[in-house]
Amino acid sequence: MSGKLEKAKGFKKSKPGTYLSIGTTLFGAVNVVKQAKNARHEQDTLRLVDALVSGASIVTGVALLVRELRRMGDDDILAD
Numbered sequence: 124m125s126g127k128l129e130k131a132k133g134f135k136k137s138k139p140g141t142y143l144s145i146g147t148t149l150f151g152a153v154n155v156v157k158q159a160k161n162a163r164h165e166q167d168t169l170r171l172v173d174a175l176v177s178g179a180s181i182v183t184g185v186a187l188l189v190r191e192l193r194r195m196g197d198d199d200i201l202a203d
Contacts, residue, residue, distance in 0.1 A: 138195055145188045152181050 155177045162170035 138192065141188055141192050141195070145185055148181055148184045148188065152178070155181060 155174050158177070159171060159174035162168075162174055
């Protein structure tokens with residue numbers, strides 16, 4: 124059983140695992156956009172601020188994952 128756990132941990136730190144993390148993080152952005160639209164429609168400032176903070180968190184998370192990909196040497200896709 125621990126072999127499977129170690130394999131799963133290795134996948135998370137691999138390029139495909141990092142791409143998957145980026146995808147799932149960006150998928151969360153869909154809910155944040157919906158939340159922001161609803162907050163604007165209902166003129167709910169507190170929910171709008173919450174959506175903006177959540178959006179900033181998503182942007183930061185994706186930036187960290189992209190940096191990790193660059194460190195792995197994935198220059199062909201994410202080159203400057």
